Amino acid sequence: MNRKKFILESLALSAMPGLLQQCRMAGKHVIRGQISGANSTIGHLLRDPAVTGRKPDEIIETGTLVVGGGVSGLSAARRLLQQGRKDFILIELDKQPGGNAACGSNEVSAYPYGAHYIPLPNNELTAYLQFLEECGVITGYDAEGLPLINELYLCFDPQERLYIHGYWQEGIIPAFGLPDSELQQIKRFLAEMDGFRKAKGADGKEAFSIPVDSSSNDEQFLQLDRISMHDWLLQNNYNAPGLHWYINYCCRDDFGTDYRQASAWAGIHYFAGRKGLAANAAPQSVITWPEGNGWLVQQMQKKIAPYILPGTVALNVDTTGEGVTVKVLEVATKKIKAIHAKTCILATPQFVNSRLLAADDARKKTIADHFVYQPWMVANITSRKLTERSGAGLSWDNVLYKGRGLGYVEATHQLIGYQGPKQVLTYYLPLTEKKAAEERTAAQKRSFEDWVSLIREDLLAAHPDFDEMIDEVDVWVWGHGMISPQRNFIHGAVRKQMQQPLAGKVYFAHSDLSGISVFEEAFYQGLKAADAVLQA
Ligand SMILES: Cc1cc2nc3c(=O)[nH]c(=O)nc-3n(C[C@H](O)[C@H](O)[C@H](O)COP(=O)(O)OP(=O)(O)OC[C@H]3O[C@@H](n4cnc5c(N)ncnc54)[C@H](O)[C@@H]3O)c2cc1C
Known part of the structure; x- marks a missing residue:
């Protein structure tokens, strides 16, 4: 086959789902699945x-x-x-x-290959609000002009939990088992972020806005773009390991970027840019679909x-x-x-x-x-109900403290009335351990079995029956997942x-x-x- 023919035919293949594969972890149970994703063709x-x-x-x-x-x-x-x-x-x-x-789907549920949610919309984004009205996400406005969000699309309770020190705590800001000194630092950090959320520059613009282009050009905020989020924390006397883990998690979650590489302006924007208020939802609520x-x-x-x-x-x-x-x-x-x-x-x-x-x-x-574009791996895992450790029950977002990945979102969480025996869990892994180009090359070489073992290693402590309960893993690799705000x-x-x-x-x-x-x-x-x- 000549080169042109080869490329054209592999391009046609790249638009199709990957080849079906299977592997076994410990024991006899077979895990089926495939690797798909935008490839280098x-x-x-x-x-x-x-x-x-x-x-x-x-x-x-x-x-x-x-x-x-x-x-x-x-x-x-x-x-x-x-x-x-x-x-x-x-x-x-x-x-x-x-x-x-x-997004993709199987016989259990639809599920995302990438983006999973939007936060409450910032209230001055007129065209965006109009779009959300048009598609029924916003159903009206209250007397104060705050949007009413369609209850079907607001994330149902429980929204999030964190597996920390052998226990699932509610919420993902680490707290369970942390010393009081760390808890106090986390509290101080969140109060400082609240200040940034309200801050305006000398030009009258919000310090941190969405879109980013509407943000203030005041030098006191611009300078934050010249240091990393990690260094900013240390410069401001934040050294609690629990806080550092959490901020790195946030940078990896939103930017696919380690907090040693992400700029402090971007890291703070994660907390200070989202200001949306709704008539019928708490400020940190998320809007999501299976x-x-x-x-x-x-x-x-x-x-x-x-x-x-x-x-x-x-x-x-x-x-x-x-x-x-x-x-x-x-x-x-x-x-x-x-x-x-x-x-x-x-x-x-x-x-x-x-x-x-x-x-x-x-x-x-x-x-x-x-x-710089960060590669990601997203895996949709179809499983029977996994054994749970003590603490909070399965939530929409399930994060593991000091885990390799970001944990998983339960895609089936938003399926109204669903009580089937299986669930689909969307596992997220930003590939941040080495330089982006090296991670991309390594990701392309990994086999289906390599990816399943990596996920298993990450989740096994929280779900000891992973080997028997996982039936299918749909792996999607994003070579150039998202821009890195370095x-x-x-x-x-x-x-x-x-x-x-x-x-x-x-x-x-x-x-x-x-x-x-x-x-x-x-x-x-x-x-x-x-x-x-x-x-x-
Ligand atoms: C793993 C992951 C999770 C994410 N989670 C969230 C989330 O929960 N919430 C959120 O708001 N955002 C999330 N994002 C960010 C998401 O990227 C953005 O929200 C948004 O979808 C980006 O849209 P875009 O049009 O800018 O870029 P893209 O999605 O990159 O769109 C570019 C399009 O161009 C097409 N294209 C490329 N080359 C060609 C060509 N030569 N000819 C024709 N077409 C071409 C591509 O196929 C693609 O469809 C996530 C991203 C990733 C990777």
């Missing part, structure tokens, strides 16, 4: 002149081409339609839009479905001449097409853009030098520079341009790019 494809150099079989004309059907691309497309534009196309390489918010944010992705597609071309990979972007020409590969037919548009929105991560805009060497170098990235010049449109006709929309990868930021990046196109 796409990267090879974008670099292969045998594919990118092929002449198009067809030319398509449109007003605006949106590349990428993650939350940011869908948000851009929705905005274009809302504003009366109908001459646009959205292309997505996968069979289904969704990107990092994609399939995670895959549910929101389905809602976003409703009106724009006719404009979406799934299974279509952008190969390169040419800005010479009038408008923009994007060469694409239609995966099912293996046809090469050229889409000629007046304007183009790249809702793809910058490491992909550096290949799409391959002629721009300076851009390529800047992206390689400054944009020091000087969020408030550095490069992030802003990369947001600038190219030649007045290529606009950028991915959440990596926010420096923090969350639904609201992806939604905002899409709106911003679409508004710029509408004004062009």
Whole structure:
């Protein structure tokens, strides 16, 4: 088989679920499953002149081409339609839009492959609130203007627990068995975060805002972007091991990044950026579905479905001449097409853009030098009811103190009335022990059995009957899971520079341009790019 044929065929395979596999841990019970995930075939494809150099079989004309059907691309497309534009196309390489918010399912439940929840929405995000109203997440407003959140989508009790010192405590802020001195430090830390949540800069803007771009430029806050979260803790006399574990957990949870690498500005934003209040829910409540944010992705597609071309990979972007020409590969037919548009929105991560805009060497170098993407492994584990240790019962979020991963979310928790014998647990592991590139290479080499043993090692202390009760493990590896907000990235010049449109006709929309990868930021990046196109 020649190289081009090999790449095209493996690309078609990459869009399908992985091959079925099985393994045994201790004992005879067989654990079935597969490894899936965005693989490196796409990267090879974008670099292969045998594919990118092929002449198009067809030319398509449109007003605006949106590349990428993650939350940011869908948000851009929705905005274009809302504003009366109908001459646009959205292309997505996968069979289904969704990107990092994609989901899967089995006979027990739907489950997420990535994003699982949104927090209560910040109350001034008008367009975002409108979207949540449109899809029935917000059902109305009280006399004070606070949103009423649909009870079906608010996380049911119990929300979270932590396995610490052999006991499941309620809540994930460590407390059980910690000395009073540590508890006092945690209390002081949370009070300080509360101060940051309310803080404003000399420019009158909130110190920590969503979107990140609306935050204050006051130097007293910007300087926090120049040190790591770990160093900031020590500088502020926070040395309690329990607090350090918790803050590192938070940075790994939201940014896939160790707190020695995450900037203190990003680390504090985790606590201070979310300010949403609701009429019928406590401030730290979460909004979630069995399939995670895959549910929101389905809602976003409703009106724009006719404009979406799934299974279509952008190969390169040419800005010479009038408008923009994007060469694409239609995966099912293996046809090469050229889409000629007046304007183009790249809702793809910058490491992909550096290949799409391959002629721009300076851009390529800047992206390689400054944009770090953390790999993740997410495993959906189908099990019969696991034996529980003492303390709080199974909750939506179940975290293990000093565990290797972040613990697991019970996807079946939000299935109303579900009382079946099985449950689906979504286990999250940000790969943060080595440099991102090394972790990516190591992750690609791990076998199904390697991943299952790693999860087993992490969960066995809390669930001693793991070997007998786990039936299926659906492993998903994200090579470039999310942008890492390392020091000087969020408030550095490069992030802003990369947001600038190219030649007045290529606009950028991915959440990596926010420096923090969350639904609201992806939604905002899409709106911003679409508004710029509408004004062009
Ligand atoms: C494991 C994990 C857990 C997460 N959990 C949460 C959570 O609980 N809550 C939360 O708010 N956020 C979470 N996130 C962050 C999540 O990434 C964002 O919320 C959001 O979904 C990002 O959307 P995006 O459009 O910016 O990017 P992406 O999701 O990366 O979308 C980019 C899209 O472009 C497509 N694409 C790439 N190259 C091409 C090409 N050449 N041609 C055509 N299409 C292309 C991709 O297939 C993809 O669909 C999580 C992320 C990960 C990895």
